[in-house]
Amino acid sequence: MKINENFLKVESSYLFSTVAKKQREYQQAHPDKEVIRLSIGDVTQPLAGAVIEAMHKAVDEMGSAETFRGYPPEYGYDFIIEAVRKNDYEARGIDIKADEIFLSDGAKSDCGNIGDIFSTDNKVAICDPVYPVYLDTTVMAGRSGDKGEDGLYKNVIYMPCLRENNFMPQLPEETPDIIYLCFPNNPIGVAASKDELTKWVNYALKNNCVILYDSAYEAFITDYSPKSIYEIDGAKKCAIEFRSFSKTAGFTGMRCGYTVVPHELCFYGTELNALWARRQATKFNGVSYITQRAAEAVYSEEGKKQTGEIIAYYQRNARAIYDGLTAAGFTCFGAVNSPYVWLEVPAGMTSWEFFDDLLSKCQVVGTPGSGFGKSGEGYLRLTAFGNYEKTLEAIDRIKRVYGK
Amino acid sequence: MKINENFLKVESSYLFSTVAKKQREYQQAHPDKEVIRLSIGDVTQPLAGAVIEAMHKAVDEMGSAETFRGYPPEYGYDFIIEAVRKNDYEARGIDIKADEIFLSDGAKSDCGNIGDIFSTDNKVAICDPVYPVYLDTTVMAGRSGDKGEDGLYKNVIYMPCLRENNFMPQLPEETPDIIYLCFPNNPIGVAASKDELTKWVNYALKNNCVILYDSAYEAFITDYSPKSIYEIDGAKKCAIEFRSFSKTAGFTGMRCGYTVVPHELCFYGTELNALWARRQATKFNGVSYITQRAAEAVYSEEGKKQTGEIIAYYQRNARAIYDGLTAAGFTCFGAVNSPYVWLEVPAGMTSWEFFDDLLSKCQVVGTPGSGFGKSGEGYLRLTAFGNYEKTLEAIDRIKRVYGK
Numbered sequence: 001m002k003i004n005e006n007f008l009k010v011e012s013s014y015l016f017s018t019v020a021k022k023q024r025e026y027q028q029a030h031p032d033k034e035v036i037r038l039s040i041g042d043v044t045q046p047l048a049g050a051v052i053e054a055m056h057k058a059v060d061e062m063g064s065a066e067t068f069r070g071y072p073p074e075y076g077y078d079f080i081i082e083a084v085r086k087n088d089y090e091a092r093g094i095d096i097k098a099d100e101i102f103l104s105d106g107a108k109s110d111c112g113n114i115g116d117i118f119s120t121d122n123k124v125a126i127c128d129p130v131y132p133v134y135l136d137t138t139v140m141a142g143r144s145g146d147k148g149e150d151g152l153y154k155n156v157i158y159m160p161c162l163r164e165n166n167f168m169p170q171l172p173e174e175t176p177d178i179i180y181l182c183f184p185n186n187p188i189g190v191a192a193s194k195d196e197l198t199k200w201v202n203y204a205l206k207n208n209c210v211i212l213y214d215s216a217y218e219a220f221i222t223d224y225s226p227k228s229i230y231e232i233d234g235a236k237k238c239a240i241e242f243r244s245f246s247k248t249a250g251f252t253g254m255r256c257g258y259t260v261v262p263h264e265l266c267f268y269g270t271e272l273n274a275l276w277a278r279r280q281a282t283k284f285n286g287v288s289y290i291t292q293r294a295a296e297a298v299y300s301e302e303g304k305k306q307t308g309e310i311i312a313y314y315q316r317n318a319r320a321i322y323d324g325l326t327a328a329g330f331t332c333f334g335a336v337n338s339p340y341v342w343l344e345v346p347a348g349m350t351s352w353e354f355f356d357d358l359l360s361k362c363q364v365v366g367t368p369g370s371g372f373g374k375s376g377e378g379y380l381r382l383t384a385f386g387n388y389e390k391t392l393e394a395i396d397r398i399k400r401v402y403g404k
Numbered sequence: 405m406k407i408n409e410n411f412l413k414v415e416s417s418y419l420f421s422t423v424a425k426k427q428r429e430y431q432q433a434h435p436d437k438e439v440i441r442l443s444i445g446d447v448t449q450p451l452a453g454a455v456i457e458a459m460h461k462a463v464d465e466m467g468s469a470e471t472f473r474g475y476p477p478e479y480g481y482d483f484i485i486e487a488v489r490k491n492d493y494e495a496r497g498i499d500i501k502a503d504e505i506f507l508s509d510g511a512k513s514d515c516g517n518i519g520d521i522f523s524t525d526n527k528v529a530i531c532d533p534v535y536p537v538y539l540d541t542t543v544m545a546g547r548s549g550d551k552g553e554d555g556l557y558k559n560v561i562y563m564p565c566l567r568e569n570n571f572m573p574q575l576p577e578e579t580p581d582i583i584y585l586c587f588p589n590n591p592i593g594v595a596a597s598k599d600e601l602t603k604w605v606n607y608a609l610k611n612n613c614v615i616l617y618d619s620a621y622e623a624f625i626t627d628y629s630p631k632s633i634y635e636i637d638g639a640k641k642c643a644i645e646f647r648s649f650s651k652t653a654g655f656t657g658m659r660c661g662y663t664v665v666p667h668e669l670c671f672y673g674t675e676l677n678a679l680w681a682r683r684q685a686t687k688f689n690g691v692s693y694i695t696q697r698a699a700e701a702v703y704s705e706e707g708k709k710q711t712g713e714i715i716a717y718y719q720r721n722a723r724a725i726y727d728g729l730t731a732a733g734f735t736c737f738g739a740v741n742s743p744y745v746w747l748e749v750p751a752g753m754t755s756w757e758f759f760d761d762l763l764s765k766c767q768v769v770g771t772p773g774s775g776f777g778k779s780g781e782g783y784l785r786l787t788a789f790g791n792y793e794k795t796l797e798a799i800d801r802i803k804r805v806y807g808k
Contacts, residue, residue, distance in 0.1 A: 002523035042474035052467035063456035070446035112687030119406035283516030
């Protein structure tokens, strides 16, 4: 019996686990201090009233023989698929068919599992810094090659997102087969314009690549940036899109997202839609009925209004962090179209050094930029998902210690 | 961009989808007839009152800022892990550590995803007939080789479960690396004795194999057969166990199960526990908080009593099918330790022919044994998960048409 040795090539500790461990250790050593956590991208505000109401109703249905529901359809009940199709696509002038939408237990699962349908020979391009799941699952699947002395995997095409390019990845010199893109991006918090995305779609079409487009943060867009890659002509022929209710409706504890695989997306005569349908039917068994009703309620009139208020709450946090820290002399990015603020750490410090400094001096937890990739070194990610008053308190503490 | 071509080697239509399609087509052609479905292994009875109550409470918690919960721990909240550890293992004299238990969205996902941690070079042994997920995921991962003229995959070791061996698989002549076992088995419905399982554990230990043990039906055991493979000495050194709340507590629409990976399970110095932990932390984001509270309630005093009554209800169905059809002249197996009855089809008919015959003459839907594998030919699986009165009606119809 042989194990999948690619697993041994992955960094053994998951970034967020390390952050949590450091926080825990600090708190244990200083039980009197109140630590404020602006690190993980986890929401804190309660679910919308319409969602709660829908769930109580669904729970009652599960308790009665007449209305009980067993195995859900593998790709989602019609009621939620239809709500997604109409609200997230049709309403924005995008024609997505019901059988192109696959409900799941979250974008993280889908972003990782999608690799199943591709050959392990494919060359993967990822942004740097980036949400760790894209790279880690690439490594685990055997697509990365070994790690070099420079800390980079030999077969991965890294696309640095640097300040000099407004944190936008540049078209790679070496042609990849699979391109992971996420906008508004994580961890930086910058959205891509229509022109920017058009450049990528055209590149993918010309070079026969597939774009894996993570749109988990679209609800935070405040300008004219596209919310879906399918707003770009030709994207249905080259892109799969991942969406999540986690950030849109505070569903991190609920586990629900969806993936769109258009029928037009075809390689050598095989529809990727058919492959993903097969993958999900075989290795997944659908989403809890109660969760599906909860997701449906997000699209109700009340649900839209209430979740909109929650997003606005977090947007106010983002703005407060950005403005507060900028006023304190920090250079900040993100925030406008995103719940993330990307902070330049003080000169002479590494990301982790500033993380430790911030924890010990201000009792504020961020996420070190270098944890998201080499080009994240020198930055720290702060998130807007906290409580407003706590967020203001954190900014205040940072100002007092580091303010100029 | 290349697709994973192994996907093209899988049977393009999933067994249960085909069954559902035939049923739908029949119903459309005969809208006046009442079709009774004894096919899919899906429960029909409502959730236990204790579970419903726990969910209402959890829903309310999600609606209040003080009690709201975001991302769940990737491997499950302590409260449910502890309930599993105590009730399913400690109470049966088995010492399983909390960090050896991984909560998930169901045994189907885990049975498929577990393949991620193994090399694709491993040789897989599966029973025949068998739950299709083991074989299909083996094919999709590239471990099966091509399909031969005989309909069998060249690199898979098939272990026929035939009447002459009491439907028990025999130790294979060629040594596998990975052995899928499920007891009480699906589709046949026969449990393995302690001696039988001891034979497998010893074989795996001697030959350096890993056993993937699916114990989804343990709640239906009525005799002294082991409910867990860890009741066998040495199993912690060679076996991973999958469990599900689907059949135990009617959770098919809820999506919850768990996988046990003991620390002692080690190959060439690597703990499989660490690999699975890494897999789940990277490609999975935990189970809905509400579902976890529902699962916890299954282990409460009330929950145990109520789910026990539901199991008893299905067991009565199983007995009725078995006794009724035996009295009608059919040869039946299973039922005693299982919600499944394995029926020999009338001489001269194939499984699918009898399926069609039964649908058109009795409006009863079963699942063709041949759909579970070559050695299932000549059998039909009936399930006890229906409504009692409807089940009796189905038996009656079968008796009237085929009774001797």
